[in-house]
Amino acid sequence: MQVPEHFIELSICMSEVLDDVGAGKDTVIERRGTFLWRECMMKIANTCDGKDSECFHFGSQSEGTTIPGLESDIDFLLTSNEVVNIMKVWTDWKAGMKNLLMLRDDTTPAQQYLLQIYRRDTPEPETSLYDDHFVRKYSGQVLLSADRFKDLIDKQIENRKDVTRNGPSVSNTPNWDIVHAIHVCKPLPEIQKWIERCKGRQWPPVHLLETARVAPNFLVPAGHPDSDYKREEWRLSPNLIERMLMFSFNMTQIKCYIVLKLINKSLLSKLVGDSITSFHSKTIMFYTIERTHPSLWVEHNLMFLLWLCLNVFRKFLRLGRLPHYIIHGVNLFDGKLSKVQQRCLLEFIDSMIRSNLREVFDIDIDKIGCRLQALSILRLVNTGEIRRVCLRDSISLLLKFECVFIFLNRLFTFKYQMHSCITTIKQSIRYLLRKFVYSSTNIRLKTVALDFIKHLYALQNSMHSSYCLQLRTIIDSKVIRRFQYSFDTDVASSRLKLASILYCSGHIHAAARVLENAEKRFHSKVKAVCNCRRIDGDDDINLFNAMRSDKSVNGFSELPFAFCVNFSRQELYCTPFILLFEMNRNITAEEVAQRNSADKKWMDSAEIDACPFLHYLQYLTYGALGKRNKQLHYLRCFETYVCHGRNRNNMHHRETALNLLGHCYEMEGNFIKALCFYVMSLHYSGKNNAANWHVGRC
Known part of the structure; x- marks a missing residue:
């Protein structure tokens, strides 16, 4: 087919603009690494709490397929590996567990299942509605209701006035979709059928299909909108397989997907509101990649590939159905797009194809259209590179800040649980340290586990120092040297803790030297981070841009964050x-x-906060020195x-x-x-x- 001459230049301009607004390769990799790190952190935390559960980040944030202007939500899925046993046939029954049999018949919509309750003591169906979450089907079968399951999650949330429901999600956190799901580790015919269909094709790759064959899937509490049992039904979601497919994308494919989402949010939403989602765009990408030769997916073909994606979209709109890429028989337009809306979209997409994508200049998110026009005319490559580095580093700092905040919050929860525990604090610390050391033997969890160890070790040292001061025992150099292990946790908090211990123990000159060192590290770009309070605008991207104005993230010898300094009651004598x-x-x-x-x-x-405490200790210390x-x-x-x-x-x-x-x-x-x-x-x-x-x- 004839490719318009201007597509090559427009492709290069669009690729550069996407780099400028936060869709460069470094940022994509960092986003993915950040959210995988957060999964590891939650896995370790749950293990320490005695829970055998998994947490997953899915969606645009964890895939790295977003930019600040898209304001993408964070998709979070939790699933327990204990108590519940999902059965395909009754012979999968396990004693002592909540056994759930996956049911479906000819009238059940594709992708949907009902979950029949089986008894814990014998492989027989439950007949009693002894639980509020159970309902009885007309046939007499006792089912676990998806809606009542979400009611249970709702009741367990403390700040219930802020709870929002969106499909299977029940969340009290703004911009978070939190889904409590049930995992299915057994082979499913829907997945096996897709794998067989994809065999022998250039994409997805063979190794991905082999991994997908054994990957767990999830049942999420969401029914089909047209089903008679929509309140009871559970939807099969192959989230991990979809994430593997997204992780196999090259940078051109990622950028093409981002442009599709930009078109959706900036242009199509004016016609149909939020009826078209990023999942529709993702599915169109899957079908287009599957049917396109890999050699075409290069930067200078970006607009032509986008044009192909829109042709695929137009084809599905004409058919009146967008098939789910993995699960056969599912129409993603059902319950989302009316026939009138489909015709409206078809006219717009058809016009966009015939105009050779002129409408991309109308994308107002992050001023994409204006940037494209300016770059097409001026091609200010050097200034573009400067802007690109600024935004890349700002996003990097924002991602690290969010990681640090979540980490500190979880660490403080550990400390609170230790104080509430019937065992001694020392026993609790030793228990947690053993758990963290064990986790560090897992290569995937090692980095996070070592971070936990550093912080907990610092608390142990501080409590030991307080105990020594209580007994009027001299704190030796060995105890002080132990603090060095935790110095790199942030800019100042560990040093300030040490300075406080030295001041309280009478080592005034040593305290002054530690404070001098802390003050030198406390440059003007340091941001305070608190585990228990947030300030409006804490996560404003402009704030992080100001932090990196003098030097890039890579130019800092350490992250420019200063944690609040905390003293527990077990640290009285060094406070x-x-x-x-x-x-x-x-x-x-x-x-x-x-x-x-x-x-x-x-x-x-x-x-x-670290900086006020630094100045307070300086006042005390230099006063004591005269x-x-x-x-x-x-x-x-x-x-x-x-x-x-x-x-x-x-x-x-x-x-x-x-x-x-x-x-x-x-x-x-x-x-x-x-x-x-x-x-x-x-x-x-x-x-x-x-x-x-x-x-x-x-």
């Missing part, structure tokens, strides 16, 4: 005296009752940092920072100014604030 009030921040029992589930995890400990000028210098630095508006979005515990600043002025004998800072602290947080104690003292 500055004034922070002990933070461990008893409530005046009345009523205040404790007002704490939400997140507050309960940290409000019985002292938590302070260096009055330095002491006053750091008091001014402390006050400037806390009171300057530009730092408000980088402080998660501003009320605590104000309390420490007030204490500095108490030590200066300026009680009026100290009282002003305590009152200011109460202005930000009137309840569960140690400032209530400090005001009383003043």
Whole structure:
């Protein structure tokens, strides 16, 4: 067929524009690595909690097939490997488990199953509705209802007012689709039929088909819209196979898919709203790649390949059905696109094909159309390269920030569970360390396990130091050297913990040296990260662009993040005296009752942002050394940092920072100014604030 002459130039321009807006190879690889890392982190965490379960990230974020302007949701799937046994035939029954038999007949829509309950003590069908999640079919069979299963998940979520349901998803987290699924490890005829159909083709590759043959699939709680049993039905989802197919894409295929999604969200949505999803675009990509020679998938053919994809889409719109790529008999238009909408889309796609894709210049997401026009005219390759590096590094920092936040949050949950445990803290730490060391023997989990070990080892050292100070035992150099193992966790928090221990133990000169080192590392681009509080705009891509304005991510010797410093009650003796009030921040029992589930995890400990704590320790340390000028210098630095508006979005515990600043002025004998800072602290947080104690003292 005749390829329009301008397609080659337009293809190169589109490829460069996509690189500029965050779809370059480095970013795609980093997105994939980030979400696979998060899966490993959750796997280890669940193992330590005694749960045999798996967590998966699916969708655009984990595939690396998105850009900031698409604002893609995060798709998260959880499945348990215990308790539930899925049966294809009753002979698969296992004693002591919840046995579920997959049922379907000629009237059941493709991809859908009913799950019949079998007894735990004998391989016979259950006859009693002893569970609220069971329903009885007209034939008398007792089924596990998908809708009632989602009701159970809904009731288990603490902040239920924020819960949203979207298909099989039940989530209370904005921009997250969270699906609780049941895994199926047995061979399924739908999957085997697809594998046989694909044999001998150039794509998918043979090794992928062999892996797909043994890959687990999932049953998610979602019924067919036209089914009589849509409230009871479960949908078969081959998510892992689809992810393998996406991971086999080369960069041209990834960019073609992203442009399809851009067309969908920027142009087609104006015609049919959100009826066309990224899964429709993904399916069109699968069919196009399967029918196209691999040698065509190169950068200068990008627009021609997009044109082929739209031709495939037009063909399916004319047929009135878009077949699921893997599962035979499923029409992806069902329940999504009416016949009127299909005709409307057909007219637009047909017009787009006949105009040789002129409409791509109308894509407004991330100003794709404007960028294309400018690049076609000017081809500013050098400035384009600079913009590309800026956005790539900004996205990289954002991905790392999200990883760090989730990691710290999970780590703090471990600490909270240890304090709530009937065993001693030391026993709990040893138990977790053994679990992490065991996980580190798995090559896939090793990196994450070592990160957990570093943080837990630092806590163990700090608690041991506090115990030594309680017994008035001298802290030797061996204990101090152990802290070095955790120094690279972030910019400053481990060093500040060590400086606090040295100050409390009377090693003032050593504390000053550690603080000097911490201050040098605390450059202006460091971002505070808190595991228990988020600030609006924490994940704004522009914020991370400002962080990397002087040098790229690769130019940093370490990630520019500073974690909050936390002292538990087991670290009393290596904590500055004034922070002990933070461990008893409530005046009345009523205040404790007002704490939400997140507050309960940290409000019985002292938590302070790294930079304010650095300046507070500097004030104490240089005062103890008799260096009055330095002491006053750091008091001014402390006050400037806390009171300057530009730092408000980088402080998660501003009320605590104000309390420490007030204490500095108490030590200066300026009680009026100290009282002003305590009152200011109460202005930000009137309840569960140690400032209530400090005001009383003043």
